[in-house]
Amino acid sequence: MAKREPSINTENFTAVQLMELDSCSRCGECVDWCPTYDASGRDPGLAPRDKILRWREYINKSYGLRAKLFGPKAIPEEEIEQFKNDVYGCTTCGMCATVCESAINTVELWESMRANLVKRGNGPFGKQGAFLKLIGEYKNPYMADNKDRTNWFPEDVKIEDKAEVLYFGGCTAELRQRKLALATARVLNKLGIKFTMLGEDEICCGSALIRTGQYFINDTAKVNAQKNIDNIKAKGAKTVLYACAGCYRASLVDWPRLTGQELPFKVVHITQFLQELIEKGEIKWEKSIDKKVTYHDPCHLGRHVGVFEPPRAVLESIPGIEFIEMERIEDNQRCCGAGGGVKAGIPDLALGVASTRVEDALATNADILSSACPFCKRNLSDGRDAIGAKELDVEDVIVLVAEAMGIDLSDTPAE
Amino acid sequence: MAMEYFSGLPVNGDILRITFVQIMILANLAIGIFLIGMYMNLKKWGMGSTGYGQSPSKSILAFPKMLMYQMNEHAHVHNQSVLETFVLDIIFQRRILRRSPLRWFMHFTIFVGWMTLFLLSLLMFAVEMTYMIAGQFGIHTLDPSLFREMLAVPNDIFSYILLTGIIIAIYRRLFVAKVREATIAYDSILLSGLTLIVITGFVADGIRTGRFWGFGLPFEWAPPAALFHVIISLLFCIAYIPFSKYIHMIAIPLALLANKGGE
Numbered sequence: 001m002a003k004r005e006p007s008i009n010t011e012n013f014t015a016v017q018l019m020e021l022d023s024c025s026r027c028g029e030c031v032d033w034c035p036t037y038d039a040s041g042r043d044p045g046l047a048p049r050d051k052i053l054r055w056r057e058y059i060n061k062s063y064g065l066r067a068k069l070f071g072p073k074a075i076p077e078e079e080i081e082q083f084k085n086d087v088y089g090c091t092t093c094g095m096c097a098t099v100c101e102s103a104i105n106t107v108e109l110w111e112s113m114r115a116n117l118v119k120r121g122n123g124p125f126g127k128q129g130a131f132l133k134l135i136g137e138y139k140n141p142y143m144a145d146n147k148d149r150t151n152w153f154p155e156d157v158k159i160e161d162k163a164e165v166l167y168f169g170g171c172t173a174e175l176r177q178r179k180l181a182l183a184t185a186r187v188l189n190k191l192g193i194k195f196t197m198l199g200e201d202e203i204c205c206g207s208a209l210i211r212t213g214q215y216f217i218n219d220t221a222k223v224n225a226q227k228n229i230d231n232i233k234a235k236g237a238k239t240v241l242y243a244c245a246g247c248y249r250a251s252l253v254d255w256p257r258l259t260g261q262e263l264p265f266k267v268v269h270i271t272q273f274l275q276e277l278i279e280k281g282e283i284k285w286e287k288s289i290d291k292k293v294t295y296h297d298p299c300h301l302g303r304h305v306g307v308f309e310p311p312r313a314v315l316e317s318i319p320g321i322e323f324i325e326m327e328r329i330e331d332n333q334r335c336c337g338a339g340g341g342v343k344a345g346i347p348d349l350a351l352g353v354a355s356t357r358v359e360d361a362l363a364t365n366a367d368i369l370s371s372a373c374p375f376c377k378r379n380l381s382d383g384r385d386a387i388g389a390k391e392l393d394v395e396d397v398i399v400l401v402a403e404a405m406g407i408d409l410s411d412t413p414a415e
Numbered sequence: 416m417a418m419e420y421f422s423g424l425p426v427n428g429d430i431l432r433i434t435f436v437q438i439m440i441l442a443n444l445a446i447g448i449f450l451i452g453m454y455m456n457l458k459k460w461g462m463g464s465t466g467y468g469q470s471p472s473k474s475i476l477a478f479p480k481m482l483m484y485q486m487n488e489h490a491h492v493h494n495q496s497v498l499e500t501f502v503l504d505i506i507f508q509r510r511i512l513r514r515s516p517l518r519w520f521m522h523f524t525i526f527v528g529w530m531t532l533f534l535l536s537l538l539m540f541a542v543e544m545t546y547m548i549a550g551q552f553g554i555h556t557l558d559p560s561l562f563r564e565m566l567a568v569p570n571d572i573f574s575y576i577l578l579t580g581i582i583i584a585i586y587r588r589l590f591v592a593k594v595r596e597a598t599i600a601y602d603s604i605l606l607s608g609l610t611l612i613v614i615t616g617f618v619a620d621g622i623r624t625g626r627f628w629g630f631g632l633p634f635e636w637a638p639p640a641a642l643f644h645v646i647i648s649l650l651f652c653i654a655y656i657p658f659s660k661y662i663h664m665i666a667i668p669l670a671l672l673a674n675k676g677g678e
Contacts, residue, residue, distance in 0.1 A: 011470070015463035015477040016485055016673045022456070023666035028597055029514050049597075063459045065452075065658065094678060101510045102667045103677025108467070115468075216468055253491060257467050303678060306492040331678075 006062030007075035012115035012216070020109060021056040023102045024049065030096035030106070035335045036089050036342065039352030045086035048096040048106060054083055055113060084117045088125035089349060091342045092211050093299040093335035107304070110340075114213025125345040128212045136220060139203045140171040141344075149174040150199045152413045157185045163196040166237035166265075168228075168251065170244035170374065171204050177374035179412040183402035184243045184270055190405055191277065195241070201231045205250040206258070207300075212341035215258070222258040229255065233264055243270040243398050245298035245373035246339070249305055269301060270398055271310040271372050278317045286406030288320030291393075293400070294366035296326070296357065296380065297333040298373035311372045311397050318404045326360045334360060336371070338379035354383025361392060368393045370400060435547070438645065445649035452657025453665075485673040493676050500676040505668045510677060521583040525609070528577025532616075533652060535566055535573070574616060581610055605660040608651040615644040 010018060030048035031037060037046040044050055058080075060066070061073040090110050097106040117123035124131070131141050139146045149169065153159065167188065173181040188195050205228070206221035215221035228251075232240055242248035252267045277283050293315055301307045308330045316323045328334045337343070337353025358380060361369040369384070369392055371377055381394045402409055454475075461477040464470060465484065472480075486497065503509050508526065512519040543559045550556075584606055587594045619640035621628025632640075655661055671677065 009471070010462040010464075012468065013463040013471070014467060014469075015460045015465060015472065015481040016670075018460045018463040019456075019478060019482075019666055019673075020670050022460075022662045023670040025660075025663050025667065026597070026599075026602060027511075027514070027518065028593070031597075053599075053601075059459065059462075063462055065455060068455065097678045099514055100677060101508075101514060102663070103504070103510060103671045103674045105674050105678070304491070 004071045004074070006067065006072040007080065008058045008062055008116070008120065010059070010063070010116075011119050012112045012213075014112070017105075017109055017112055018059065020102075020104045021052055021059060023104060024052045024056070025102055026053070027101050029099040029101060033095045033099050033332075034090075035093060035095065035337065035353045035356070036091060036349055039337065039349055039356060040089065043086075043089070045082065046089045048090075051083070051087055051113070052104070052106075052109070058083075080117075080120075080122060084122040085125065087113045087117065088123065088128070088212075088341065088345055090340050091299070091335045091337055091350075091353065092340035094303040095332075095335065098303055098331050111211060111213060114211075115216060116213070118213045118217070124212045124214055124341065128208075128214075128341045128345045131208045131212060131341075131344070132214050132217055132220060135204045135206075135209065135224070136218070139224075140175060141204060141208050142171060142175045144171075144175045146202070147200045149202055150197055152178065153182065153185060154411055156189075157182070158189050159185065159199075160194050160196045162236040163194045164236065164238045165193055165195040165241060166232055166235055166239070167195050167197050167241045167243075168205075168232070168247055169197060169202065170242065170247040172246075172374040172378070173244055174202075177377060177396075178414075179399055179409050180243055180374050180377070180396045182412050183396070183399045183407065183409055184241070186407045186409070187270075187274075187398060187402050187405060188241075190407060191283065196235045196237065198228070198231050198235070201227075203227055205244075205247040206254060207246040207250040208341065208344075210250065210254050211339065212345075215254075221254070225250075225255040225258045229259065229263065237265050239266045239268055239273075241268055241270050241273055243372070243396070244375070245269070245301035246375055248307075249300035252305055269307055269310065269372065271314050272307060274401060275310040275313045278314065283317075283405070285317075285319050285404045287404050289318055289400060289404055290320040291367040292322045292324055292365060293368045293370055294324050294326050294361050294364045295329075295397070296336060296361070296369060296371040296376060297330055298371055298376045299333070299335050299339055301372055302330060302333055311370075314397055314401060315370065318400060320404075321400075324364045324366055326364055328360060336376040336379045337383070338375045343375070343379055350379055351382055351386050354379045355387050356383075358383040358387060358389055358392065362389055366392070368395055368400070370395055370397050372397045435543075437642070441646060441649050442653075445652075445654040448654035449656055452654075456657050456662065482669065482673050486675070490675045492678055495676045497672065500671050504671045504676045510671075517583070518587075521580050521587070524576050524580030525584065526580075528573045528575075528580060529609075531573040532570065532577065535570060536648075539563065539566060570620075574613065574620075578613055578617075581606070581613055585610065601660050608647075608655065608659075608661075612644070612648050612651055615640065615647055619644045 026049055028049055034048055040046050058075055061075060087110055092107050092110055094107045100106060114123050134141045134143055167184055169181045203224040206215060206224055209215045209221045248269050256263055295311055295315055297308060315321055334357050335353055336357050337350040343350040369380060377394055377396050384392050384394055457475050457478055461475045462471055462473055463477060465472050465477050465480045508523055511522055542557055542562045545556045546559050588598050617628040622632045622640050623637040
């Protein structure tokens with residue numbers, strides 16, 4: 001009789017990740033802090049602790065003592081399908097990792113579970129399945145003509161053919177949140193920074209594929225990362241600027257991992273770049289923004305890579321701004337709800353999380369809820385609209401910088 | 416060979432006597448089961464890869480390789496040293512303290528009590544072994560019965576420290592609704608085992624010394640009580656670790672090291 005095969009396998013898990021499943025002490029801190037568990041009305045399946053427990057049981061049923069002695073125990077397909085739904089109900093914000101007493105790198109654990117389930121034929125979730133085709137075909141997930149990334153810039157914007165500084169705009173800013181991309185370009189122009197862009201040669205950074213566990217299919221994410229790196233090198237760039245937290249994280253963490261090589265350029269978020277110029281006294285503010293402003297840390301910029309201070313330093317240096325913090329900030333920040341493919345896959349859940357975050361901002365009586373990520377801006381704006389908080393503006397830090405530098409963005413073209 | 420084992424028994428009488436051989440057989444059995452369990456865990460962990468996105472390694476060396484790789488990799492957030500992780504995160508357990516001072520106190524008392532009693536037991540064993548082996552060559556070393564008396568006070572102190580943590584843990588599991596509702600057999604077995612070890616330890620000691628914890632039980636019961644305590648301790652302290660939630664004693668320090676103290 002043929003030996004029964006395990007229902008699941010260990011594809012896409014590292015040996016340390018399999019060990020981490022055994023290191024969960026079930027303290028429950030992750031459950032207390034998980035934004036999607038909270039926004040789902042406390043659906044037990046979304047609790048991070050529960051996901052670790054279930055996957056550990058699957059592994060033990062497949063490869064544990066009992067499996068070694070008597071063969072693997074079958075896991076019902078419906079159970080695995082439910083698990084898939086639950087593991088995709090996560091924004092990969094990393095709050096669970098921050099509070100985990102066992103220091104489990106949960107974000108990468110969820111991503112490995114997703115990749116494993118994609119390979120198994122269960123994942124991804126809903127509309128996320130279109131990412132691969134869209135990115136493969138259009139080089140962006142918005143089904144937009146890739147030429148439209150930069151061909152809409154007004155004529156006054158000066159983009160060099162080659163330069164030591166390159167602005168990697170990202171799909172969302174170039175194709176959907178153009179005010180942000182225009183603000184970044186005009187701020188750099190006004191500061192006299194010669195910069196270049198990839199234009200139609202820019203390809204999606206891969207964040208959407210990586211976060212949803214689809215990065216390995218046809219090696220798309222790796223191939224695209226390498227193409228972006230090669231194109232950036234060809235432009236002569238030594239410093240690459242990002243105004244998108246997702247692209248920044250993907251470039252800094254994921255590209256070297258995918259390609260197996262150190263990046264031949266420096267990865268810098270625009271707020272880090274501006275902070276340095278502010279400290280050197282090289283930015284001249286022309287306008288006062290007399291508003292109360294609070295700041296939402298994007299997960300991919302803050303918790304994932306530790307950039308907390310630069311956006312705050314930039315906001316605090318803008319004349320007139322009364323900077324006020326929300327209760328949950330930096331390491332303890334509450335996610336906006338858009339990440340991890342949730343915005344595309346489970347928009348209601350994304351909206352629920354965003355609404356809670358907007359309420360955090362409203363509690364400060366701020367006039368403006370700022371962030372440093374176009375994807376956060378999009379979802380926070382949706383959350384603001386969902387709860388009817390018309391009095392609250394949602395705006396990116398770079399747009400506020402442009403305004404304070406006296407830059408007009410009223411000619412931003414529509415999508 | 417019926418050398419008496421000094422840890423908690425009288426010599427006279429026909430009562431069940433704990434001998435060196437009995438203890439050595441038990442200890443080796445426990446260590447053997449532990450090693451087999453850890454081998455199986457390493458095999459299970461080794462079903463993973465030695466790099467992100469790579470194919471499963473299916474080698475027992477995959478785990479140590481990946482651990483070393485991660486420990487040497489540059490972390491983007493908390494790039495702290497192994498020493499800092501060891502002292503502050505593994506020994507001092509500051510990640511628990513950051514989340515809940517009460518839970519930290521509970522866990523820290525259990526950790527300190529458990530580990531110290533384990534080390535004191537090892538020390539007692541070492542003194543006995545030295546005494547017996549050196550005695551064969553006519554060399555006089557520290558008398559184990561004297562050493563046992565020296566350990567009486569620290570044993571008492573750390574036993575009560577351990578008991579304090581266990582009482583808090585039991586209270587939480589029984590009376591804090593959120594904790595009670597989340598408790599599963601995986602958690603209960605750990606706490607039950609720990610409680611059993613501590614209670615049997617106190618009772619065995621109480622019978623031998625005639626103190627409160629002996630509950631007035633006859634002195635003759637001291638050896639079987641001590642033997643029972645030793646068996647339970649060896650089973651839970653060593654043999655059962657790889658197969659239960661006790662694995663967290665090994666896995667959490669490893670996770671802390673792999674992730675440089677965590678995010």
